[in-house]
């Protein structure tokens with residue numbers, strides 16, 4: 493059985509899940525997972541009260557990180573009627589269960605038609621559907637990012653040596669010293685204007701490997717309304733997860 497707990501901090505209730513380990517000797521460690529929430533790793537015999545105290549002590553940090561989008565507001569159950577973001581819109585799920593070998597996702601007419609193997613239940617079902625969506629978004633992100641790079645390379649005056657789409661939780665994009673640009677697959681969930689901003693930002697890092705005044709003036713030259721897009725991305729960020 494999964495061990496769960498709750499702490500109250502001001503007006504906020506923080507639910508958490510505990511995993512106990514015989515290998516862990518003393519420390520109680522807290523990690524935040526976008527889909528699983530607050531996870532606590534504890535020594536096998538740690539009293540529940542001690543675990544609660546540690547969560548409470550870190551509550552301010554947990555709430556701050558949640559506000560930055562480290563936690564999904566509500567973990568999805570993947571049932572018909574729920575929505576997932578795509579291209580900045582909330583797209584409704586239509587879920588059916590059938591005798592199929594794996595989860596299938598079809599996107600058409602602004603609807604996600606999801607077919608789920610009937611044998612899957614509970615956590616196993618959720619994990620399989622989520623993984624299928626991550627693969628789906630990843631492919632879409634790859635396509636969108638590549639076409640955006642094609643459009644914006646000339647404007648910025650720089651082109652990457654390679655492009656990759658990754659599962660990077662805390663950043664939308666990054667620029668490696670060898671000229672590889674990496675992007676977070678979740679960017680496929682955002683409006684295309686916001687994806688374009690992330691692409692322009694990373695392309696500009698190929699010219700200026702820092703956030704200097706020169707860097708920002710290059711971004712502005714390529715995309716004069718970048719401050720608005722940047723602000724909107726920050727606001728939309730927390731919703732963009734599965």
Ligand SMILES: [Zn+2]
Pocket residue numbers: 693697702703
């Ligand atoms: Zn940057």
